Amino acid sequence: MLKVDNLYKNFGNIRAVDGISFEVKRGEIFGLLGPNGAGKSTTISIISTLIPPTKGQILFEGESIFENPKNIRQNLGIVPQDIALYPTLTGYENLKFWGNLYGLKGAELKKRINEVADIIGLNGRLKDKVEKYSGGMKRRLNIGAALLHQPELLIMDEPTVGIDPQSRSHILDTVLKLSAAGITIIYTTHYMEEAEALCTRICIMDEGKIIASGTQQELVELVKEKTQISIKLDNISDNMPQIFKEIPGVFDAAILDDTVTLFGENGDILLAEIISKVSEENSKIQSIDIQKPNLEAVFLHLTGKALRD
Amino acid sequence: MLSIIKLRLLSLRDNYIVFVIMTAMALGFTAIFGISFNSYKPSVIIVDEDNTSYSKEFIEELKLNKTFKFIDSDKETATQRVEEGNAFVALVINEGFHDSIENKNEVTIGQIKVKDDTFILSLQETVRGIITKMAGSERIAKVTADFVSAQKPSVDKEKIKTSAYINMMDSWKFKNPLIINSTVANTNIQSGYDGMKQQMIGFSVFFSMYTMVFSIGIILSDKRYKTWDRMLISPVSMSSILGGTMVVSFLVGIMQMSVLILGGKYLFGIDWGNSIAGIMTVTTVFVFAVTSFGLMLSGIVKTEAQLGAIAPVVLTSTSMLGGTMWPLEIVNNKALLFLAELTPQKWAMQGMLNIASKGMGFEAAIMPSIVLFIMGIIFFTIGVKLVKR
Numbered sequence: 173m174l175k176v177d178n179l180y181k182n183f184g185n186i187r188a189v190d191g192i193s194f195e196v197k198r199g200e201i202f203g204l205l206g207p208n209g210a211g212k213s214t215t216i217s218i219i220s221t222l223i224p225p226t227k228g229q230i231l232f233e234g235e236s237i238f239e240n241p242k243n244i245r246q247n248l249g250i251v252p253q254d255i256a257l258y259p260t261l262t263g264y265e266n267l268k269f270w271g272n273l274y275g276l277k278g279a280e281l282k283k284r285i286n287e288v289a290d291i292i293g294l295n296g297r298l299k300d301k302v303e304k305y306s307g308g309m310k311r312r313l314n315i316g317a318a319l320l321h322q323p324e325l326l327i328m329d330e331p332t333v334g335i336d337p338q339s340r341s342h343i344l345d346t347v348l349k350l351s352a353a354g355i356t357i358i359y360t361t362h363y364m365e366e367a368e369a370l371c372t373r374i375c376i377m378d379e380g381k382i383i384a385s386g387t388q389q390e391l392v393e394l395v396k397e398k399t400q401i402s403i404k405l406d407n408i409s410d411n412m413p414q415i416f417k418e419i420p421g422v423f424d425a426a427i428l429d430d431t432v433t434l435f436g437e438n439g440d441i442l443l444a445e446i447i448s449k450v451s452e453e454n455s456k457i458q459s460i461d462i463q464k465p466n467l468e469a470v471f472l473h474l475t476g477k478a479l480r481d
Numbered sequence: 482m483l484s485i486i487k488l489r490l491l492s493l494r495d496n497y498i499v500f501v502i503m504t505a506m507a508l509g510f511t512a513i514f515g516i517s518f519n520s521y522k523p524s525v526i527i528v529d530e531d532n533t534s535y536s537k538e539f540i541e542e543l544k545l546n547k548t549f550k551f552i553d554s555d556k557e558t559a560t561q562r563v564e565e566g567n568a569f570v571a572l573v574i575n576e577g578f579h580d581s582i583e584n585k586n587e588v589t590i591g592q593i594k595v596k597d598d599t600f601i602l603s604l605q606e607t608v609r610g611i612i613t614k615m616a617g618s619e620r621i622a623k624v625t626a627d628f629v630s631a632q633k634p635s636v637d638k639e640k641i642k643t644s645a646y647i648n649m650m651d652s653w654k655f656k657n658p659l660i661i662n663s664t665v666a667n668t669n670i671q672s673g674y675d676g677m678k679q680q681m682i683g684f685s686v687f688f689s690m691y692t693m694v695f696s697i698g699i700i701l702s703d704k705r706y707k708t709w710d711r712m713l714i715s716p717v718s719m720s721s722i723l724g725g726t727m728v729v730s731f732l733v734g735i736m737q738m739s740v741l742i743l744g745g746k747y748l749f750g751i752d753w754g755n756s757i758a759g760i761m762t763v764t765t766v767f768v769f770a771v772t773s774f775g776l777m778l779s780g781i782v783k784t785e786a787q788l789g790a791i792a793p794v795v796l797t798s799t800s801m802l803g804g805t806m807w808p809l810e811i812v813n814n815k816a817l818l819f820l821a822e823l824t825p826q827k828w829a830m831q832g833m834l835n836i837a838s839k840g841m842g843f844e845a846a847i848m849p850s851i852v853l854f855i856m857g858i859i860f861f862t863i864g865v866k867l868v869k870r
Contacts, residue, residue, distance in 0.1 A: 220714045245716045256707040258488075260495045269491075272484035273715040317711075 179228035190380035203371030211380040249323030259303035274321035308339025485725025507688040526571035531578035618649035683805035685741040694775035696730040734768035759846035763832035773860035780867025803827035
């Protein structure tokens with residue numbers, strides 16, 4: 173459905189997207205996973221024809237989106253990372269406006285607004301002004317505005333940033349329902365668990381490049397012989413990852429919040445060494461979690477840093 | 482484009498207060514300044530050094546003007562009072578005034594003043610009008626006397642001339658149609674300064690610009706809410722987005738100017754002259770130019786806060802240059818007058834004042850409208866390029 177080929181984007185001397193290529197197949201949820209600044213949003217902006225690339229080609233249904241942007245624009249729904257709504261208008265007025273932009277009007281528009289309101293769970297609140305909505309409700313309306321014209325391809329750029337767990341869960345359910353309804357979705361996130369829960373295939377991006385891609389299973393295969401150990405400490409110093417890396421068998425270590433995540437071979441043997449090092453550093457262990465390798469471990473393995481660094 | 486127009490109209494629901502405040506400010510300021518002008522009578526000292534029947538008649542005619550308070554005095558006292566600020570000007574009727582009127586020579590009236598202002602401008606027009614009237618009457622009387630005496634040499638030529646002159650001057654008083662025509666012809670359409678009209682038009686032009694510029698500035702609020710990017714990736718073109726926004730800003734401007742024109746007419750009894758079509762033409766093209774100017778400003782700045790900081794400075798300074806706060810006739814500096822030519826306000830003022838104050842017809846609207854239209858096209862072209870960046 174969508175083919176991105178050798179895409180580059182420079183902003184002055186900064187290369188935001190560095191020669192990426194990938195293909196999105198009809199009906200799948202395609203994940204773009206990477207930390208902030210990885211180039212995900214820039215890639216999305218190019219796909220949605222908001223900004224031109226420095227180099228490269230994107231084909232939508234076999235046709236260049238740069239030569240004929242109207243085709244993809246009419247068939248694309250985009251949920252931007254920022255809430256892109258008019259706060260002084262009601263939810264209904266917002267949906268009506270965005271529907272109008274895609275050529276919907278009259279009874280058809282009204283019907284679609286009701287359907288979309290059901291999907292996003294805002295049926296009873298559409299008469300309220302958006303400025304009165306909670307963060308989660310705004311996020312849901314932000315999604316709704318992209319669904320009115322029944323797009324074939326839906327791009328969701330970090331749609332769960334900064335919201336409560338309940339709204340997040342609702343949004344993730346919505347994504348799965350939309351996918352079940354046959355919509356192809358490109359989902360960008362820096363939350364590993366969202367990518368794991370939703371995506372059929374995933375591209376991991378870092379510093380403008382795709383560093384790995386495949387199904388979740390294929391990606392985890394890369395690190396299947398390894399163990400991931402997360403240690404929550406009461407006192408954590410910046411040089412802690414380096415100290416842990418000195419332990420034989422530890423490949424990578426990174427800090428995320430108050431937790432050090434290690435990646436190594438033979439977790440049982442490593443554990444004793446780790447406890448000893450923590451003790452030497454006058455820190456106390458609050459919890460230790462030994463996990464099966466996941467996308468976080470893949471990212472750590474490939475880049476040497478945590479996904480949300 | 483229709484969906485953009487509907488959106489902008491919906492947004493007005495929350496921003497109508499700017500429209501109301503700016504309209505009220507224009508009307509309020511006109512009322513305040515109008516009342517001040519009506520209750521205050523500036524003092525004018527008259528020094529009669531000619532001391533003839535003609536100079537006395539000139540003074541009598543002057544005193545018919547109720548805008549000023551006239552005081553008779555000698556030259557020395559007059560100078561002193563002007564210097565002390567007790568009078569804003571002294572008019573000196575030089576010796577030979579009578580002869581100049583009678584012998585078609587150039588009439589010179591001396592002025593003792595500290596500075597030029599709108600009152601002096603108005604007084605000069607009054608003086609010019611009276612002298613034109615007297616000289617005209619004198620000439621007609623002389624021609625009449627010559628004609629009668631040529632036909633009948635036995636008559637007293639001087640008596641006929643005096644009688645004809647008195648009759649002529651009387652006929653001006655009773656304002657028959659002949660007088661009206663003569664006034665227009667003799668003043669050569671240079672007169673007609675009217676403080677109330679100057680203020681009404683000036684404040685209307687000045688305050689309406691704020692509404693228009695901030696109305697088109699809604700583009701910046703789109704950028705703040707990120708709805709701008711979302712619109713750009715929809716099937717609607719950039720031209721439709723800008724076009725729809727311009728149309729609503731333009732309509733808002735036209736509506737406000739119409740309210741102000743009607744307010745001037747019914748609240749302050751302003752006579753907008755003989756060509757309402759001319760007034761509306763200038764107004765329409767002015768609104769287009771200012772809306773385009775607002776688009777350009779919105780393209781230069783990045784945020785609404787920046788627009789809020791820059792727009793008042795730009796609008797106030799160009800309005801001062803353009804003559805919305807005082808008539809450009811009192812400005813002598815060539816550089817300032819040149820800069821005034823570059824402001825839309827100057828051309829809007831010129832077009833409307835020529836029609837409303839000077840009794841000119843639709844033709845007075847043509848040149849200002851052409852200039853404003855060209856300005857509008859230039860601002861629009863630059864604005865579109867900047868906004869598209």
